[in-house]
Amino acid sequence: xxxxxxxxxxxxxxxxxxxxxxxxxxxxxxxxxxxxxxxxxxxxxxxxxxxxxxxxxxxxxxxxxxxxxxxxxxx
Numbered sequence: 001x002x003x004x005x006x007x008x009x010x011x012x013x014x015x016x017x018x019x020x021x022x023x024x025x026x027x028x029x030x031x032x033x034x035x036x037x038x039x040x041x042x043x044x045x046x047x048x049x050x051x052x053x054x055x056x057x058x059x060x061x062x063x064x065x066x067x068x069x070x071x072x073x074x075x
Contacts, residue, residue: 043070 015023023031043066050062057065 039070046070 023034026034046066046069047062050057050065054062
């Protein structure tokens with residue numbers, strides 16, 4: 001049985017042991033593809049949320065907000 005996760009103050013993510021083992025079997029290219037797919041998924045979800053939450057925003061405004069949030073506000 002897996003022990004509960006313990007988050008330290010500076011720790012922002014925890015990978016379960018079973019998932020870490022799966023990732024170890026992937027090639028670097030496969031791991032990169034997984035990361036890109038996760039980012040695309042986050043972008044789609046955020047775009048859908050913003051479109052629903054701000055129906056008055058046009059697509060360019062939504063795109064700027066998505067880009068800003070996903071880049072932590074970096075220009």
